[in-house]
Amino acid sequence: MNELVHVIKVGIADMNVVQPPHLIRTSGLGSCVGVVIFDQMKEVAGLAHVMLPDSSLARSETINIAKYADTAVEALVELIIQAGGRKNWLKAKLAGGAQMFSFQSANTDMMRIGPRNVEAVKRELERLRIPVVAEDVGGSSGRTIEFNPKTCILSIRTVNQGVKEI
Amino acid sequence: MATIRDLNAEHIDILKEIGNIGAGNAATALSQLLNKKIEMNVPNVQIVIFDEVMELVGGAEQVVAAVFLRIEGEAPGSMFFVLSLPQAERFVKQMTGDALFSLASPQPSELGMSALQELGNILAGSYLSALADFTKLTLYPSVPALTVDMIGAILQYGLLELSRVGDYAIVIDTAVHEEQQPGDSINGHFFLLPDPDSFVPIFRSLGVSYE
Structure with missing residues (x-):
């Protein structure tokens, strides 16, 4: 029977999991990082749209765990395992972490948030022993990404460079 | 600390007045x-x-020309002046007389881009000076930066400080358009996104309690 293909949309500071035939996507990544973690044989993948590097930046009592690199990666792995993924077989692909604007102004720490997000996500993946098999990070362009859990291809669209696949 | 959701109708009216001025x-x-x-x-x-x-500007993937500046001082925040590409091109053509200017070309003319940057500087500067006069707060704008890209990727910068407190933003959105283009109301937008700690000084400066 034919099954309708849905594209699961992941918002800002949000995460979700996907299984074939469906796809998963997040739009307009600037300084945010889209981290995809997948188990190729089990055909299950998850995507998190990470906004900030560390939950110690939070100033609220309750935190959205999908927002921070240090909490999102682990929570995403948890979701993938619940969906049938195997911890030791997980791999990751990353995109985003651009520096859209360059400023000489004082608050440069926040302006460098893109590279800091990438570093934080990688640190977390390394801690969890999940290899990064492909990445398209940095630069100064916004990205929209879509992952296919069947082929494990990550499509990345930018305004000036069209679509590329990693 | 008061949160964004504690705003009442009077607060909203004041923020509208800020957008207006x-x-x-x-x-x-x-x-x-x-x-x-x-x-x-x-x-x-x-x-x-x-x-x-x-969604206020047509979804995260909408490609726009945007000038962004950070406001430092007594009420920090982010300010964006966002133009649809056709409107940005129209302004540049009017300013430079270059009828062929196109933002879609891989290398838009340097003169056109600097005209657009200057347009953003002037507009953001006049918005902010009116805001500073009205509130009597000291505000220092950063040098504005121009970019043409997906609106989602651009506006994220205005959400960073807010995101440390919650998942909500308060957006003061004022649209402008040329008189002859009435149907096209999304031609230009000013977005002011005050940082979470800026609401107390803004309201206090105007004599309204918010704690």
């Missing part, structure tokens, strides 16, 4: 610059979750 001043500057009549909509003050912020 700021964008009104900027629209006057724009009108003088182009020697054209510029119309302005009533400011829209919205408390929205992050994903809804992007």
Whole structure:
């Protein structure tokens, strides 16, 4: 029977999991990082749209765990395992972490948030022993990404460079 | 600390007035610059979750020309002047007389881009100076930066400070358009996104309690 293909949309500071035939996507990544973690044989993948590097930046009592690199990666792995993924077989692909604007102004720490997000996500993946098999990070362009859990291809669209696949 | 959701109707009215005064001043500057009549909509003050912020301008993937600056001082925040590509091209053509200017070309003319940057500087500067006069707060704008890209990727910078507190933003959105293009109301938007700690000084400076 034919099954309708849905594209699961992941918002800002949000995460979700996907299984074939469906796809998963997040739009307009600037300084945010889209981290995809997948188990190729089990055909299950998850995507998190990470906004900030560390939950110690939070100033609220309750935190959205999908927002921070240090909490999102682990929570995403948890979701993938619940969906049938195997911890030791997980791999990751990353995109985003651009520096859209360059400023000489004082608050440069926040302006460098893109590279800091990438570093934080990688640190977390390394801690969890999940290899990064492909990445398209940095630069100064916004990205929209879509992952296919069947082929494990990550499509990345930018305004000036069209679509590329990693 | 009070949260964004503690705002009452009076607070919202004050934020609308800020949008009115700021964008009104900027629209006057724009009108003088182009020697054209510029119309302005009533400011829209919205408390929205992050994903809804992007919907205000047609979704995260919408490609726009945007000038962004950070406001430092007594009421920090982020300010964006966002133009649809056709409108940005129209302004540049009017300012430079270069009828072939296109933002779609891989290397848009340097003169056109610097005209667009200057337009953004002037407008953001007049918005902010009106805001500073109205509130008597000391505000220091950063040098504005111009980019042409997906609106989602751009506006994220205005959400960073807010995101440390919650998943909501308060957006003061004022749309402007040329008189001859009435149907096209999304031609230009001023977005002011105060940082979470800026609401107390803003309201206090205008004599309204918010603690």
